[in-house]
Amino acid sequence: MVRKVKDGGKDESQDDVEAKPLLDVPTRHTAGFVDRGTEKPQWKIKSVVTVALTLLTSSQAILIVWSKRAGKYEYSVTTANFLVEALKCALSLAALWRIWGTEGVTDNNKLFASLDEITVCTVPAALYLVKNLLQYYIFAYVDAPSYQILKNFNIVSTGVLYRIILKRKLSEVQWAAFILLCAGCTTAQLNSSSDRVLQTPLQGWMMAIVMALLSGFAGVYTEAIMKKRPSRNINVQNFWLYVFGMIFNVIAIFVQDFDAVMNKGFFFGYSLITTLMILNHALSGIAVSFVMKYADNIVKVYSTSVAMLLTAIVSVFLFSFHLSLAFFLGSTVVSVAVYLHSVGKPRR
Amino acid sequence: MVRKVKDGGKDESQDDVEAKPLLDVPTRHTAGFVDRGTEKPQWKIKSVVTVALTLLTSSQAILIVWSKRAGKYEYSVTTANFLVEALKCALSLAALWRIWGTEGVTDNNKLFASLDEITVCTVPAALYLVKNLLQYYIFAYVDAPSYQILKNFNIVSTGVLYRIILKRKLSEVQWAAFILLCAGCTTAQLNSSSDRVLQTPLQGWMMAIVMALLSGFAGVYTEAIMKKRPSRNINVQNFWLYVFGMIFNVIAIFVQDFDAVMNKGFFFGYSLITTLMILNHALSGIAVSFVMKYADNIVKVYSTSVAMLLTAIVSVFLFSFHLSLAFFLGSTVVSVAVYLHSVGKPRR
Numbered sequence: 288m289v290r291k292v293k294d295g296g297k298d299e300s301q302d303d304v305e306a307k308p309l310l311d312v313p314t315r316h317t318a319g320f321v322d323r324g325t326e327k328p329q330w331k332i333k334s335v336v337t338v339a340l341t342l343l344t345s346s347q348a349i350l351i352v353w354s355k356r357a358g359k360y361e362y363s364v365t366t367a368n369f370l371v372e373a374l375k376c377a378l379s380l381a382a383l384w385r386i387w388g389t390e391g392v393t394d395n396n397k398l399f400a401s402l403d404e405i406t407v408c409t410v411p412a413a414l415y416l417v418k419n420l421l422q423y424y425i426f427a428y429v430d431a432p433s434y435q436i437l438k439n440f441n442i443v444s445t446g447v448l449y450r451i452i453l454k455r456k457l458s459e460v461q462w463a464a465f466i467l468l469c470a471g472c473t474t475a476q477l478n479s480s481s482d483r484v485l486q487t488p489l490q491g492w493m494m495a496i497v498m499a500l501l502s503g504f505a506g507v508y509t510e511a512i513m514k515k516r517p518s519r520n521i522n523v524q525n526f527w528l529y530v531f532g533m534i535f536n537v538i539a540i541f542v543q544d545f546d547a548v549m550n551k552g553f554f555f556g557y558s559l560i561t562t563l564m565i566l567n568h569a570l571s572g573i574a575v576s577f578v579m580k581y582a583d584n585i586v587k588v589y590s591t592s593v594a595m596l597l598t599a600i601v602s603v604f605l606f607s608f609h610l611s612l613a614f615f616l617g618s619t620v621v622s623v624a625v626y627l628h629s630v631g632k633p634r635r
Numbered sequence: 636m637v638r639k640v641k642d643g644g645k646d647e648s649q650d651d652v653e654a655k656p657l658l659d660v661p662t663r664h665t666a667g668f669v670d671r672g673t674e675k676p677q678w679k680i681k682s683v684v685t686v687a688l689t690l691l692t693s694s695q696a697i698l699i700v701w702s703k704r705a706g707k708y709e710y711s712v713t714t715a716n717f718l719v720e721a722l723k724c725a726l727s728l729a730a731l732w733r734i735w736g737t738e739g740v741t742d743n744n745k746l747f748a749s750l751d752e753i754t755v756c757t758v759p760a761a762l763y764l765v766k767n768l769l770q771y772y773i774f775a776y777v778d779a780p781s782y783q784i785l786k787n788f789n790i791v792s793t794g795v796l797y798r799i800i801l802k803r804k805l806s807e808v809q810w811a812a813f814i815l816l817c818a819g820c821t822t823a824q825l826n827s828s829s830d831r832v833l834q835t836p837l838q839g840w841m842m843a844i845v846m847a848l849l850s851g852f853a854g855v856y857t858e859a860i861m862k863k864r865p866s867r868n869i870n871v872q873n874f875w876l877y878v879f880g881m882i883f884n885v886i887a888i889f890v891q892d893f894d895a896v897m898n899k900g901f902f903f904g905y906s907l908i909t910t911l912m913i914l915n916h917a918l919s920g921i922a923v924s925f926v927m928k929y930a931d932n933i934v935k936v937y938s939t940s941v942a943m944l945l946t947a948i949v950s951v952f953l954f955s956f957h958l959s960l961a962f963f964l965g966s967t968v969v970s971v972a973v974y975l976h977s978v979g980k981p982r983r
Contacts, residue, residue, distance in 0.1 A: 436960070459978055460808060463971050467815065470967045473960075474822050481960050612784070612821075612830050613961065619818045620968055623811050627975070630807055 329581065336577040337590050343571035344594035349601060350567055354560045361556025363544040365536060367565055368419075372532035374569040379525040386520065396520035405527055407512055412531035414505035416539060418498050423543070425498065428491035433484035435476055437495035442469040442588055444496075444503030449584050452507050457585070460631025465585075467624035472592050475599070475617025506584050513580035525576050589628060592621055677929065684925035685938050691919035692942035697949060698915055702908045709904030711892040713884060715913055716767075720880035722917040727873040734868065744868035753875055755860055760879035762853035764887060766846050771891070773846065776839030781832035783824055785843035790817040790936050792844075792851030797932050800855050805933070808979030813933075815972035820940050823947070823965025854932050861928035873924050937976060940969055 386396055429437060446465045449455055457465065487495075513524055540548060547555070578587045596618050602608040734744050777785060794813045797803055805813065835843075861872055888896060895903070926935045944966050950956035 460975065463975055467968060467971055470964045470971075474964045474968075477825065477961055477964075479827060484960055612832060613825055616818045616822045616825075620815060620822075623815055623818075627808065627811055 332577075333582045333586070336574060336581055337586055340571065340574040340578050340587065341590045341594045341597065343567060343574050344591050345597040345601065347564070347567050347571055348595065348598040349605065350560065350564045352598075352602060352606060354564065361558075362561050363540075363547050363555070365540045365544045366548060366553050367561065367568075369533060369536040369540060370565050371568040371572060372529050372536055374565065375572050376526060376529040376533060378569065378573060379522045379529060382522045383520070383526065386522065395518050396523060398523060398526065400523065400527065404516075407508075408524075408527040409531045411505040411509045411512075411528060412535040414501050414508070415532075416535040418501040418505070419539060420542065421494060421498050421501070425491065425494045428494060429487050430480075430483060432478065432480040433487055433491070434495070436473055436481055436484045437487070437491075438499075439469050439473045439476075440495055440499035441502055442472065442592070444499040445506055445584050445588050448500070448503045448507045449510075452504075453511060453583075455583065455585075456633050458631045458633040461585075461628050461633070464624040464627035464631060467620050467627070468589065468592055471617045471620030471624055472595060473617070474620060475596060475614045477613035477617070478611065506579075506587065509576070510579045510584050513576065517580075521576065521580050524580070525573065528576070529572075585628070589625055593625065596621060680925075681930045681934070684922060684929055685934055688919065688922040688926050688935065689938045689942045689945065691915060691922050692939050693945040693949065695912070695915050695919055696943065696946040697953065698908065698912045700946075700950060700954060702912065709906075710909050711888075711895050711903070713888045713892045714896060714901050715909065715916075717881060717884040717888060718913050719916040719920060720877050720884055722913065723920050724874060724877040724881060726917065726921065727870045727877060730870045731868070731874070734870065743866050744871060746871060746874065748871065748875060752864075755856075756872075756875040757879045759853040759857045759860075759876060760883040762849050762856070763880075764883040766849040766853070767887060768890065769842060769846050769849070773839065773842045776836050776842060778828075778831060780826065780828040781835055781839070782843070784821055784829055784832045785835070785840075786847075787817050787821045787824075788843055788847035789850055790820065790940070792847040793854055793932050793936050796848070796851045796855045797858075800852075801859060801931075803931065803933075804981050806979045806981040809933075809976050809981070812972040812975035812979060815968050815975070816937065816940055819965045819968030819972055820943060821965070822968060823944060823962045825961035825965070826959065854927075854935065857924070858927045858932050861924065865928075869924060869928050872928070873921065876924070877920075933976070937973055941973065944969060 383396060383398065390396065425434065442465070446457070446462075450457065509528065512528070513521070516524075575587060578590065599608065599610060599614060603610060731744065731746065738744065773782065790813070794805070794810075798805065857876065860876070861869070864872075923935060926938065947956065947958060947962060951958060
């Protein structure tokens with residue numbers, strides 16, 4: 288078996304999986320692969336994946352607007368989600384195939400993993416499944432515009448769980464920036480029916496908070512998995528995450544859309560735009576994985592927030608959207624938050 | 636002529652008026668009276684005057700809401716403004732009277748000043764006069780809710796002129812905080828008609844910007860006057876500022892309300908609440924002077940912004956106001972701005 292040895296020491300790619308509990312992730316500046324003089328390429332890949340995620344997320348929202356204009360969703364969302372996971376799985380395998388061809392099979396890129404490494408991959412998929420099922424019930428308490436507003440709790444929950452679980456430090460200014468990001472995104476989405484959110488009953492608030500915690504926890508847990516073994520090839524990690532994504536989406540199809548799929552068929556209502564959306568979701572999903580491995584959840588949240596603003600601006604040209612004063616104010620606050628996050632780095 | 640030389644002990648209180656041009660104000664940390672081991676009382680008086688200004692400004696807004704509820708303004712606003720200036724003038728004289736009794740008449744508290752010292756006091760009063768006259772014309776281009784929004788330009792203009800004219804430095808984080816303060820105050824004021832501001836014609840924007848510059852310049856110029864000669868008794872400086880305030884308000888009465896005052900009389904429509912408002916305006920005006928002398932324009936802007944939020948919160952209890960989601964978001968942004976301003980102090 289080929290083992291790469293760095294710095295003359297013994298291979299640490301294996302023992303960092305087995306010796307420590309999963310959530311005891313190496314922190315960014317002590318993690319092996321950052322400090323080994325690879326700071327610059329690291330910075331480069333971080334920027335590339337962040338920009339890719341931002342662009343893919345904004346085009347995602349534009350595709351959604353486009354498909355809504357073209358008519359209602361005719362296809363079943365659960366089958367589309369399953370196909371997204373399947374496509375991501377296939378793309379990861381294809382990437383691995385190429386890598387095996389050039390580099391050969393090593394301990395870091397071999398597909399088969401320890402039971403521990405595979406088991407943890409079920410967690411994010413299961414969390415997302417629970418969250419998606421909850422989503423069907425929350426609308427009993429919360430109307431759609433209010434739900435848009437409440438989804439911004441995700442930003443806060445991600446920040447808090449990132450701090451608590453991954454034990455990463457944000458500086459005071461970065462915390463302030465994070466609160467601003469949340470307030471700015473919400474402000475940018477304000478419209479005449481937003482105030483209804485204040486009439487949301489307690490159950491609605493609780494469910495929204497639980498959902499935010501579930502999705503925040505899934506994100507943070509995925510980051511823990513990706514960072515746990517930095518030298519592990521990302522496509523292997525993705526493969527296992529997406530396999531469980533597929534499995535859990537099969538469960539969702541059975542729970543939610545069994546009758547429709549049985550009566551109308553799996554691909555009922557699919558169109559060109561549905562195909563484009565599945566392709567886009569798959570690519571954004573992979574971009575998220577890369578951001579988790581090479582950057583972090585905080586970067587992901589900033590990236591998707593900026594994407595939301597980009598979407599609105601592009602929509603002005605594509606769909607002659609009207610931008611509101613609230614949008615300009617929210618965008619200003621989000622921009623200042625991005626700036627403060629970057630100038631506010633904790634001092635080492 | 637008495638001259639103080641720094642570190643050598645002679646009086647410098649006079650030459651700082653005569654030797655340098657007005658706007659070459661001593662910066663805060665090199666100004667004589669801060670560095671003379673009086674940092675602590677300085678910090679104390681700064682807090683007291685800031686809190687006083689915040690409370691007076693918020694009660695001012697509450698009195699305005701109260702008077703609107705009681706009926707329309709029946710009295711002429713120009714006569715009320717004149718009385719405010721007259722009352723401030725009287726209060727300054729009364730304070731001086733006491734000081735002369737205890738300390739005797741000194742060079743710093745004598746009422747008669749050099750022609751230079753008196754001339755500069757005409758500038759803020761004249762600027763406010765022009766601004767108040769413009770206010771009558773801007774409504775040809777801008778509707779009332781839009782004007783409320785555009786008035787937030789004052790925050791930006793004060794910050795920019797403070798930097799340019801007084802040459803005070805704000806740190807990067809403090810500049811970011813200042814932009815947030817402006818965005819947050821505007822967000823907190825958003826309502827269903829706010830978006831109309833986007834239809835404001837160019838002339839409306841220009842006039843709003845000119846008015847913001849006039850009021851920003853008046854504020855910054857007042858600070859320059861107050862800080863130019865730190866050892867000068869503040870009541871003398873106030874006296875001369877308010878004398879010209881009275882004179883320029885007489886002009887405003889002639890220009891705007893001559894007929895009404897002639898036909899109905901000077902005190903037509905005055906009520907208990909009018910009297911309370913005049914008293915409140917006079918006290919807040921004096922508080923502004925103290926903030927200018929012992930703190931600065933930036934503190935004043937933060938103080939009045941926080942006052943706006945306090946007013947809204949108090950109005951919930953007094954007038955069963957409804958707070959909007961926009962108000963909560965704006966308040967969050969303003970609070971973060973206040974926090975960032977205080978943690979973001981430039982390093983010395």
